[in-house]
Amino acid sequence: MTISAKNFRELRLDHMRRDFGGMNALRDITLTIKRGEFIALLGPSGCGKSTALNCLAGLLPLSGGSIWLDDQRIDDLKPEERGFGMVFQNYALFPHMSLRKNIGFGLKMQKRPQNVIDARVEEALALVRLTKQADKLPGQISGGQQQRVAIARAIVVEPPLVLMDEPLSNLDAKLRLEMRAEIRRIHNMIGCSTIYVTHDQDEALSLADRIVVLRDGQMRQVGTPHELYARPAHADVAEFMGYRNLLKAEAETEQNGRLTMRLGAARLDGFAIEPGHGREVIAALRPEDLTPVNDGPIKAAVVSAEYRGRDFYGLARTEDGLDLWFRSDLSVKPGERLCLGAPAERVLVYAGAAA
Amino acid sequence: METIPLTAPATPGRESLKRRLERAGFDTTTLLLAPALLFVLALFIYPALYGVWLSLHPMNGGGWLANYTAFFSDPYVYGTIFTTLELAVPVTLVNLALSVPIALRVRRMRHQRLLTTLLVIPVTLGTVLTAQGMLNYFGPLGWFNRVLMSLHLIHMPVRLVHNFTGVFLSQIVSGFPFCFMLVLSYVTGIDPSLENAAAMLGARAAQRFRHIILPLLAAGLAITFCLAFVQAFSVFPSAVLVGAPSGPTRVIAIAAFHAAYEEYDYSMGSAIAVIMGVIQIIVVALVMWLSSLFYRGPAGGGKG
Numbered sequence: 001m002t003i004s005a006k007n008f009r010e011l012r013l014d015h016m017r018r019d020f021g022g023m024n025a026l027r028d029i030t031l032t033i034k035r036g037e038f039i040a041l042l043g044p045s046g047c048g049k050s051t052a053l054n055c056l057a058g059l060l061p062l063s064g065g066s067i068w069l070d071d072q073r074i075d076d077l078k079p080e081e082r083g084f085g086m087v088f089q090n091y092a093l094f095p096h097m098s099l100r101k102n103i104g105f106g107l108k109m110q111k112r113p114q115n116v117i118d119a120r121v122e123e124a125l126a127l128v129r130l131t132k133q134a135d136k137l138p139g140q141i142s143g144g145q146q147q148r149v150a151i152a153r154a155i156v157v158e159p160p161l162v163l164m165d166e167p168l169s170n171l172d173a174k175l176r177l178e179m180r181a182e183i184r185r186i187h188n189m190i191g192c193s194t195i196y197v198t199h200d201q202d203e204a205l206s207l208a209d210r211i212v213v214l215r216d217g218q219m220r221q222v223g224t225p226h227e228l229y230a231r232p233a234h235a236d237v238a239e240f241m242g243y244r245n246l247l248k249a250e251a252e253t254e255q256n257g258r259l260t261m262r263l264g265a266a267r268l269d270g271f272a273i274e275p276g277h278g279r280e281v282i283a284a285l286r287p288e289d290l291t292p293v294n295d296g297p298i299k300a301a302v303v304s305a306e307y308r309g310r311d312f313y314g315l316a317r318t319e320d321g322l323d324l325w326f327r328s329d330l331s332v333k334p335g336e337r338l339c340l341g342a343p344a345e346r347v348l349v350y351a352g353a354a355a
Numbered sequence: 356m357e358t359i360p361l362t363a364p365a366t367p368g369r370e371s372l373k374r375r376l377e378r379a380g381f382d383t384t385t386l387l388l389a390p391a392l393l394f395v396l397a398l399f400i401y402p403a404l405y406g407v408w409l410s411l412h413p414m415n416g417g418g419w420l421a422n423y424t425a426f427f428s429d430p431y432v433y434g435t436i437f438t439t440l441e442l443a444v445p446v447t448l449v450n451l452a453l454s455v456p457i458a459l460r461v462r463r464m465r466h467q468r469l470l471t472t473l474l475v476i477p478v479t480l481g482t483v484l485t486a487q488g489m490l491n492y493f494g495p496l497g498w499f500n501r502v503l504m505s506l507h508l509i510h511m512p513v514r515l516v517h518n519f520t521g522v523f524l525s526q527i528v529s530g531f532p533f534c535f536m537l538v539l540s541y542v543t544g545i546d547p548s549l550e551n552a553a554a555m556l557g558a559r560a561a562q563r564f565r566h567i568i569l570p571l572l573a574a575g576l577a578i579t580f581c582l583a584f585v586q587a588f589s590v591f592p593s594a595v596l597v598g599a600p601s602g603p604t605r606v607i608a609i610a611a612f613h614a615a616y617e618e619y620d621y622s623m624g625s626a627i628a629v630i631m632g633v634i635q636i637i638v639v640a641l642v643m644w645l646s647s648l649f650y651r652g653p654a655g656g657g658k659g
Contacts (some may be wrong), residue, residue, distance in 0.1 A: 056550075057555060058554075059551050059555075078554070079551070079555050080555070080556075080557045080558055080559055082556045083557065084555060085556075086552065086555040086632060087550075087557065088548050088551070090546070090548060091550050092546065092548040092551065092552035093552075094549060094552070094553070094566075094567060095549075095571070095650070095652055095654060096570045096649075096650030097653070105553070105556050105566070106556035106557055109556055109557040109558045109562060110554075110557055129605040137652070139652055139653070153552075153556070154555075154556075157556065157557070161437060187359070208573060239372070
């Protein structure tokens with residue numbers, strides 16, 4: 001395979017900022033991305049992740065800060081001068097061109113000789129497994145195929161950096177899983193850097209080398225998928241990473257980071273993540289870690305439960321009116337009273353007041 | 356040979372006819388078309404056919420085609436075809452050429468509605484008012500010439516009315532907003548992410564226009580050309596008011612008017628009108644054929 005990214009060491013975002021009519025859509029984004037790295041920008045909608053991507057692409061000018069590719073400052077370059085590849089959310093395939101011409105467009109703009117274009121396009125078509133459809137128009141192929149064309153079109157010019165804007169959000173669940181693997185395979189094969197915008201934490205966890213969590217235009221946490229999954233730095237990141245139970249609690253005693261908290265009538269043990277918390281704390285725990293146990297400290301009644309094949313997931317309510325998402329190996333019925341508990345190492349404690 | 360129906364019709368006749376009509380796509384809703392059909396029949400089809408019939412019955416006899424042979428044997432009369440084409444084709448092309456870049460710019464503007472309103476005003480004025488204004492503004496003693504003279508750019512007033520230029524300018528003024536509105540709607544129909552995608556692939560603005568915008572706009576431009584051309588080809592008021600109706604701007608509509616209402620030869624007038632229609636159809640067919648060589652599908656970027 002001769003498709004491979006041009007050489008560069010790192011892409012540096014230095015205090016990148018973008019305002020929209022007095023609003024900070026993006027604040028103080030500072031990040032260094034190494035060659036070959038797969039970065040996921042993860043956040044809820046409206047968090048500024050697409051804005052960040054468009055700023056990197058050059059489709060939106062920065063309001064402050066700078067972008068560097070090694071020693072070259074690139075934030076004042078036009079999109080066509082940056083040489084990055086981009087996969088759009090709606091694919092943005094040229095509807096009047098065959099797949100072959102769509103993929104060859106970037107090479108044609110670079111004024112490469114026709115025989116080089118033909119060879120490279122053929123290679124890219126094989127990479128995304130669309131050789132047979134090469135002469136069709138984009139309107140004649142399925143969404144998943146269009147998405148692969150969009151990827152092929154972006155990488156055939158060997159960009160140092162490929163930007164992907166929620167490329168899987170328009171696909172059905174099965175295709176999304178397949179394409180996820182496909183995207184990672186192609187990334188590994190060509191050795192470019194990829195910045196991948198998504199609001200789906202599963203996607204980010206399974207694809208990325210590092211995940212950047214954005215909220216309200218600010219970076220909340222940067223880390224490996226494992227770091228983010230096991231130790232979210234803030235309560236809001238925890239919520240986004242699947243810690244569905246965020247419970248207001250009162251800290252009682254603390255020893256080596258291990259806290260005992262009062263949660264209504266119950267006592268719960270957990271580990272402090274955010275230093276400098278006061279008495280008011282938030283205990284975050286995943287539904288899958290909160291299960292009915294014999295000596296479970298939290299007494300609650302089942303409100304609803306749904307069957308997920310191997311186990312049951314449900315909602316339970318304590319006498320104080322606290323809602324808890326839990327998991328159970330055994331069947332539970334609405335109204336059934338449970339004693340819920342979680343191992344202390346799975347309960348993360350953050351500074352309180354918010355929730 | 357006898358065929359056995361799988362399900363025998365319960366009551367043959369009215370019932371089955373209704374069923375059959377429904378299957379072919381005619382039901383009671385189809386009746387809603389009736390007023391429109393009547394309207395088209397009474398105000399368009401009948402007069403057109405009547406005109407053709409009239410043109411084939413010459414006032415002075417001499418066979419069915421006497422009017423047509425008379426038209427094509429007199430250079431003063433058949434010359435009007437070329438006079439009109441020489442006016443209508445450049446006017447249409449200039450209007451299109453002006454509309455495209457302006458529409459591309461306006462698409463990205465915030466006060467789009469204000470600007471489009473301003474541009475549409477000339478349409479509402481009507482040809483006569485526009486002509487009146489032009490006579491004052493562009494006339495030998497009008498502002499335009501006086502400003503140029505006082506700046507010593509010219510020594511003699513430039514002749515801009517009562518000639519070809521006058522009609523040309525008038526047609527631009529009244530035709531441009533029409534062209535512009537149509538082109539704007541076609542331009543805004545092109546997904547902006549397509550241009551962004553082209554830019555990301557290294558295409559500069561001119562290349563994006565040539566490879567993305569223009570091919571996607573081709574079908575729309577062809578339709579706009581046809582509508583604008585038909586309008587310009589039937590020019591009459593401005594050719595009389597700001598033109599030279601006896602000479603350089605003696606367009607085909609004037610010839611038809613002359614025959615019908617000054618020589619009272621309705622038959623000849625109809626013949627000229629029919630010829631006019633045929634020429635318009637030929638040009639429109641030609642343009643539509645040309646545009647069929649281009650992409651005609653939706654101008655979106657894909658699903659989503």
